[in-house]
Amino acid sequence: MDTQSDKGHFYEIIPARLSKKDQNHNWIFAAYWEYAHFRNDKQDYSAFLFRNEDRTVFGLKEYFNVDRVDYRKLGTRISIDYRKLATRIIKDKEFRQSFISSDPDLPKIWKRH
Numbered sequence: 001m002d003t004q005s006d007k008g009h010f011y012e013i014i015p016a017r018l019s020k021k022d023q024n025h026n027w028i029f030a031a032y033w034e035y036a037h038f039r040n041d042k043q044d045y046s047a048f049l050f051r052n053e054d055r056t057v058f059g060l061k062e063y064f065n066v067d068r069v070d071y072r073k074l075g076t077r078i079s080i081d082y083r084k085l086a087t088r089i090i091k092d093k094e095f096r097q098s099f100i101s102s103d104p105d106l107p108k109i110w111k112r113h
Contacts, residue, residue: 031082032049046062060103
């Protein structure tokens with residue numbers, strides 16, 4: 001994970017529109033954001049994160065210089081809908097596997113959340 005600052009923001013993500021059969025899942029989702037002015041590379045940084053409840057599997061998708069998503073007021077300036085991404089992670093095992101990461105920073109990030 002490309003964190004360069006301790007001033008990042010961590011937000012819980014709730015999956016969008018899950019069917020009844022998919023609502024009983026063991027995945028936790030979050031988004032992480034760092035502003036460009038706090039980073040050495042001067043790029044806005046955003047990451048979609050997920051883990052299982054047992055904290056044995058971690059996933060990550062990173063984005064640089066994308067429009068900021070206001071996770072508290074979803075519906076404004078959304079360039080990446082992490083809610084839909086979370087839903088697809090739950091429903092599509094092959095898709096989920098493409099984001100699984102062994103990055104040693106992921107358990108540390110999640111330890112606080």
